[in-house]
Amino acid sequence: MTEGENSDVKIVSISERHVEGYHRCLDSVARERRYIGFVEAPPLESSREFVLSNIQNDVPQFVALKGDEVVGWCDISPGKSEGFTHCGTLGMGILRDHRRQGIGTRLMERTISAAKARGIERVELEVYASNIPAISLYEKRGFVHEGVKRRARKLDGVYDDILVMALFI
Numbered sequence: 001m002t003e004g005e006n007s008d009v010k011i012v013s014i015s016e017r018h019v020e021g022y023h024r025c026l027d028s029v030a031r032e033r034r035y036i037g038f039v040e041a042p043p044l045e046s047s048r049e050f051v052l053s054n055i056q057n058d059v060p061q062f063v064a065l066k067g068d069e070v071v072g073w074c075d076i077s078p079g080k081s082e083g084f085t086h087c088g089t090l091g092m093g094i095l096r097d098h099r100r101q102g103i104g105t106r107l108m109e110r111t112i113s114a115a116k117a118r119g120i121e122r123v124e125l126e127v128y129a130s131n132i133p134a135i136s137l138y139e140k141r142g143f144v145h146e147g148v149k150r151r152a153r154k155l156d157g158v159y160d161d162i163l164v165m166a167l168f169i
C-alpha cells in the first residue's frame with residue numbers, strides 16, 4: 001500500500017484533545033477479544049492519566065487521525081528502573097475497518113523514530129502467536145523472535161502462546 005492511498009489519515013503526536021478518541025479506539029480493539037491484553041479499555045480517567053503522563057515524560061505516543069477520529073495508536077513506553085531505561089515496550093492497534101491500508105506501518109515508523117531520538121535502543125513487545133497480521137508487520141520491520149511464553153493466555157476457553165520479539169534501533 002502506498003502513502004497516497006491513506007494520505008487522508010494523518011499521524012500526529014498524541015495530545016490531550018485526543019484522549020477520548022484514543023480511549024474509544026483502544027476499547028474497540030480490546031472488545032474484539034483477540035489481539036491485545038485488554039478485553040475492554042481501562043476507565044477513561046486511567047487512559048487520560050496514561051496519555052497525560054506520556055506527554056509530560058516525552059514518551060513516544062502517536063495517533064492516526066481520519067478527520068477528527070482516532071483510528072489507531074502506537075506507543076513505546078520506556079523502562080522506568082535504573083538499568084532498563086534503554087528499553088521500550090511497543091503497543092499499537094488500528095480500528096478494524098482501517099487495517100491493511102499502511103496505517104500501522106506509518107504509525108510504527110513515526111513512533112520508532114521518536115523512540116530512537118529519545119535514546120531508546122531496544123524496542124520489545126509481546127504478541128499472541130495467533131496474531132499473524134501483527135507478527136508479519138513486526139517481522140517485516142526487522143523485529144526478531146526472542147522467546148515464547150507457552151499457553152500464556154486462556155481466554156474464552158482457548159489457550160494462546162505469547163511471542164516475545166525485539167528490535168535494536
Ligand SMILES: CC(C)(COP(=O)(O)OP(=O)(O)OC[C@H]1O[C@@H](n2cnc3c(N)ncnc32)[C@H](O)[C@@H]1OP(=O)(O)O)[C@@H](O)C(=O)NCCC(=O)NCCS
Nearest residue numbers: 035092093094099100101102103104105127133134136137
Ligand atoms: C497489526 C496491525 C496493527 C497492523 O496494522 P495495519 O495498518 O493493518 O498494517 P499495514 O497495512 O501497515 O500492513 C503492514 C504489513 O503488516 C502485515 N499485515 C497486516 N495485515 C495483515 C494480514 N491481515 N495478514 C497478513 N499480514 C498482514 C503485512 O506484512 C503488511 O504488509 P503488506 O501490506 O505489504 O503485505 C493491525 O492489524 C491491528 O491493529 N490489529 C489489531 C490490534 C493488534 O493486533 N495490535 C498489536 C498487538 S501486539
